[in-house]
Amino acid sequence: MMIENFTTWFAMGGYAGFIWASYGASVLGLGGLGVLSWRDYLKAQKMISKSGDAS
């Protein structure tokens, strides 16, 4: 019953491809930007602490 409900919900009335692609792209785009931004942030923090150690 639950699986059937889930399948119906996932099918999104026949628009699953369009809807999930939209949400997937949003998660990938914004999530990717978030990950890249944090990676650059941590990298810069590491370099600051390194330069602090050197001086």
Next chain:
Amino acid sequence: MFGFANPQRFWKLSSTLMPWAWGLCALLMGAGLYMALVASPADYQQGQSVRIMYVHVPAAWMAMMCYGAMALASFVSLIWGHVIADVAARATAPIGATFTALALFTGSLWGKPMWGTWWAWDARLTSVLILFFLYLGYMGLWAAIEDRTKAARAAAILALVGAVNLPIIKFSVEWWNTLHQGSSVLRSDGPSLHADFLTPLLVMGAAHMALYVALLFVRMRTEIMRQRIQAEQRRLAASHEGAV
């Protein structure tokens, strides 16, 4: 307001606000996604495809809002020469470009089942595509010009000139006959959407706004640290030359 234009004050303020912005973003995004994908009803005409609206419209709002913020920061930078305004404008550009790309992509995915086409050269779609190119041009100028001051000036001028596109995007659906529908939320006579659709849309809009603020803090702090590193490297190079 200009009190916060001091990098040290901004650093302190953002240290406090950044975790809150991320927390608020996670909370609103979780609630918004539940409302958008599970709790909200299907539309009587568009069926379940209306759910694309909950990612498409906030992305489009943020695309314009980010450009407005970038143009305002550029104006402050050009007139008053505030360093933090440059940093804010530069940090906003990739975020705005991502929102614009998502608005175009999700709009295309919504257009196919509703209009029968992925793309049409109508005024709204074309002006948003121009907005995307403006973001790319802005980032391109920063990347292409080595001198920071010159790059900031050139990019700020482009951002200000490009701001003329914002009212064109907003009113394109009124000025021209477009395939794209008219405004249904930001209207002078109030939203035309039923609360069942409006509530999840506003929650998702707030979630996107919180994400922008959180990302802006991260990117601005990164840029400030980069500038400190570059200044330190220049100081070391100068002292090394002095010693030789």
